[in-house]
Amino acid sequence: MIEMLKQWYERHFSNPQVVILALLLICGFTIIIFIGDILIPLLAAIVIAYMLEALVLKLQKRKIGRKVAAISVFSIFFAVLTISFVGLTPLLFEQISQFVGELPKMVGRIQQEALQLPESYPGAITPAQINDVMAMVRTEIAKLSQVVLSFSLASVQGLLTWLVYMILMVLLVFFFLKDKVIIWSWLSSFMPAKSTMVQEVWVEMDQQIGNYIRGKIVEIIIIGGASFIAFAFMGLNYAFLLGILVGLSVLVPFVGATLVTIPVALVAFFQWGWTSEFGYLMLVYGIIQALDGNVLVPLLFSEAVNLHPVAIIIAIIFFGGLWGIWGVFFAIPLATLVKAVLNAWPENKEPERVVNSD
Numbered sequence: 477m478i479e480m481l482k483q484w485y486e487r488h489f490s491n492p493q494v495v496i497l498a499l500l501l502i503c504g505f506t507i508i509i510f511i512g513d514i515l516i517p518l519l520a521a522i523v524i525a526y527m528l529e530a531l532v533l534k535l536q537k538r539k540i541g542r543k544v545a546a547i548s549v550f551s552i553f554f555a556v557l558t559i560s561f562v563g564l565t566p567l568l569f570e571q572i573s574q575f576v577g578e579l580p581k582m583v584g585r586i587q588q589e590a591l592q593l594p595e596s597y598p599g600a601i602t603p604a605q606i607n608d609v610m611a612m613v614r615t616e617i618a619k620l621s622q623v624v625l626s627f628s629l630a631s632v633q634g635l636l637t638w639l640v641y642m643i644l645m646v647l648l649v650f651f652f653l654k655d656k657v658i659i660w661s662w663l664s665s666f667m668p669a670k671s672t673m674v675q676e677v678w679v680e681m682d683q684q685i686g687n688y689i690r691g692k693i694v695e696i697i698i699i700g701g702a703s704f705i706a707f708a709f710m711g712l713n714y715a716f717l718l719g720i721l722v723g724l725s726v727l728v729p730f731v732g733a734t735l736v737t738i739p740v741a742l743v744a745f746f747q748w749g750w751t752s753e754f755g756y757l758m759l760v761y762g763i764i765q766a767l768d769g770n771v772l773v774p775l776l777f778s779e780a781v782n783l784h785p786v787a788i789i790i791a792i793i794f795f796g797g798l799w800g801i802w803g804v805f806f807a808i809p810l811a812t813l814v815k816a817v818l819n820a821w822p823e824n825k826e827p828e829r830v831v832n833s834d
Contacts, residue, residue, distance in 0.1 A: 704716055788791050
């Protein structure tokens with residue numbers, strides 16, 4: 477057994493390039509696992525700067541200097557962030573509070589409809605079972621209401637902390653864009669002179685993750701915006717909140733669209749009941765989801781990420797369990813990292829023995 481482990485180690489880790497890559501991955505994952513919460517502003521700034529880098533490069537191709545291009549892109553980003561924070565955040569929190577406040581009434585309406593099921597299916601469903609389920613739902617809604625209330629009454633210290641984090645994140649985005657070459661040269665100085673395997677992994681990651689992040693942002697904006705316009709045009713309550721939920725649902729493949737259908741259908745049913753308006757809205761919502769999965773996703777990600785659906789689901793479960801919502805967001809990029817490492821990993825297989833027939 478020991479000899480087998482020794483042979484396996486020598487076959488896979490005798491190459492110094494493998495040792496360098498393994499140490500970098502171990503250090504990176506260890507830092508994120510243990511102090512990832514502290515580094516949230518830094519990680520968010522890296523993601524945003526990485527996303528905006530494509531615009532900076534496009535301006536540079538038009539013979540615009542790096543500094544001017546970075547400042548121009550950052551100014552646009554800062555303006556959009558300010559308008560969104562000042563103009564849209566109050567509306568979002570207002571609709572969240574109203575929606576949570578209406579949830580008990582929605583549950584009561586659903587309970588009334590559900591209590592008619594025992595008449596149609598006697599013996600299979602009893603009123604007691606329905607009441608027990610609704611009691612559990614009300615308990616969870618009460619917990620959710622307390623969370624929203626406590627958030628709305630957050631201490632001044634907590635708000636100031638988030639404000640400081642936001643300012644730090646914005647400043648980091650600016651310096652990451654403006655001084656990318658300087659920062660990258662400084663980081664590269666700590667790398668060994670010969671680290672071709674790390675470079676191979678980085679090249680593949682840079683191509684795929686950059687396209688993935690930018691594609692996801694575009695998908696969120698298109699799907700969220702289209703859903704909001706459709707919901708508002710049809711007069712659905714909480715159109716802005718539901719539009720944001722539909723947009724964010726694309727972050728979790730296969731699961732997000734299913735989960736966000738519940739609040740959309742719940743609000744529509746509570747507002748219109750089993751009417752033609754309810755049917756038309758669900759039809760429009762289904763068309764948006766179908767266009768997203770069959771048109772938009774292939775268009776945006778045809779060459780970005782080449783992963784099997786099983787690998788994507790496993791990545792969401794694993795990394796989501798480790799880091800919560802951040803793990804879900806970065807599940808596919810992290811799975812791409814694993815794939816890039818496996819592709820670059822040298823296969824030091826023992827040469828086949830040639831049998832002499834003489």
